Amino acid sequence: MQQQAFVEGTLPLYLRVRDQLAGQIDKGVLTPNTRLPSERILAEEYGTTRVTTRLALAQLEAEGKIYRSNRRGWFVSPPRLIYKPTHDYSFSDNVTAQGRVPETETLDVTATEANPWLATKTGLAVGDPVILLRRRRQIDGRPVLVENIYLNATRLPGIETYDFNRSLWKLLREQYGVELKGKRIEMYPTALVDPQASAIGVTAGTAGLYVTRCSQDGQGGFIEFDEEFWLHDALSIQVEVS
Amino acid sequence: MQQQAFVEGTLPLYLRVRDQLAGQIDKGVLTPNTRLPSERILAEEYGTTRVTTRLALAQLEAEGKIYRSNRRGWFVSPPRLIYKPTHDYSFSDNVTAQGRVPETETLDVTATEANPWLATKTGLAVGDPVILLRRRRQIDGRPVLVENIYLNATRLPGIETYDFNRSLWKLLREQYGVELKGKRIEMYPTALVDPQASAIGVTAGTAGLYVTRCSQDGQGGFIEFDEEFWLHDALSIQVEVS
DNA sequence: TCGTCAAACTGGTCTATACCAGATGAGCGA
DNA sequence: TCGCTCATCTGGTATAGACCAGTTTGACGA
Secondary structure, three states, X not given: OOOOOOOOOOOOHHHHHXXXXXXXXXXXXXXXXXXXXXXXXXXXHOOOOHHHHHHHHHHHHHHOOEEEEOOOEEEEOOOOEEEOOOOOOOHHHHHHHOOOOEEEEEEEEEEEEOOHHHHHHHXXXXXXXXXXXXXXEEEOOXXXXXXXXXXXXXXXXXXXXXOOOOOHHHHHXXXXXXXXXXXXXXXEEEEEOOOHHHHHOOOOOEEEEEEEEEEXXXXXXXXXXXXXXXXXXXXXXXXXXX | OOOOOOOOOOOOHHHHHHHHHHHHHHOOOOOOOOEOOOHHHHHHHOOOOHHHHHHHHHHHHHHOOEEXXXXXXXXXXXXXXXXXXXXXXXXXXXXXXXXXXXXXXXXXXXXXXXXXXXXXXHOOOOOOEEEEEEEEEEEOOEEEEEEEEEEEOOOOOOHHHOOOOOOHHHHHHHHHOOOEEEEEEEEEEEEEOOOHHHHHOXXXXXXXXXXXXXXXXXXXXXXXXXXXXXEOOOEEEEEEEO
């Protein structure tokens, strides 16, 4: 029942456990995507309880050093994907170029109309027809984001009939002759909650990054509005301006 | 000792508590910067324990809806500051323009030299002289970021003698005739750990956003490298490109 | 009136334990 | 050989209680 958190110059126990594990990851003893020992075993190794061990694991998760797979265990995070939202239209090419394996799944495609929120984001009028496309994307077999894409149905007639598991950017260019020009990007860190958390297969409250991107063609006409929900440890964003 | 987590169609208790509190925030019953009832009181209100209550609070914190002030309590988060890293050089002007009150504190100024890490980021040679400036910045009295600024000491002689509590951008322009042009920005979500966590006054592991910005003058010469550690709920980033 | 100081209160850390629900794999049967 | 079943393993949720270390506040004394 006794605890001894602040012996002179000593960190709390859960931070010492964090540092031990972090050291093993940094030194390469534990490599990306390897599983950590189970919480019960770690607790025993460090002479503590599961609750305290989970505090340490939560720290490492928040730092992006480890991630969890529902009821399967904790794993060492792979390197972050470098993502340039102002450049990259093709997720697949970007992932491949970094030596990783991409995968895209279309979850559903729905014809709907712009609600007030979407109207203010895009410049459409409330009620204008849009196609909502929901996709999940993976890197090396791990789902890292889900996205909602709102397409200007007036500008892109018949787009719902195409295959969305390939690059949307190439589809727009080849089938509609559209070159995306102006982009307005907005992003902030937040937790993933349902339904996005379930779609990615993580527990509600997992740290994430919310990114929206509004794209127009050369004439300033609205083409697509993209809403992305990323796992927070999966990406590093780069922007260059001159 | 009995629990009843998954009564048909029912969320786990800690998520129900989260939703209750979130509802009060969204409806405006709880307004920005007001304190929530203490954990012990919330636990009693919802007929549960502190541990479970803290799970609910941690969820809301991860979503950016509430924040904690060390041993003072939990508070409703104010709106995020809109931050345009490609535009804004002046934190103060930006904060003021959004109706908030900025404050900047210089923590310390050190003459040092470029280490290998900094050299690769800036293009300097290892050993080149730099001035390291550490600052803390607040919005409405709440510290929201600390930053390490590495200044090219060769390019900006005597810069360590100026007052750094004002806009660095204005200082560079007025005293050195420097107009920042090229910028390379990199950012990713991660946890704040010591020493940054202590400097902001939050517990280690609090969610944050790490932002670096490398600025050059019109001729491509390195001017400053800025490393910012933000609280994750304090900002929303916007980037526009054409 | 005003400053001081201790009690009360807050979150921070930790133990010990229990049961639930999904993932996994070994072994059995067709 | 190939499924299928079920025990076992994993993390997920939850209770009950304890002590620690800053913050706040209010009573008291100068």
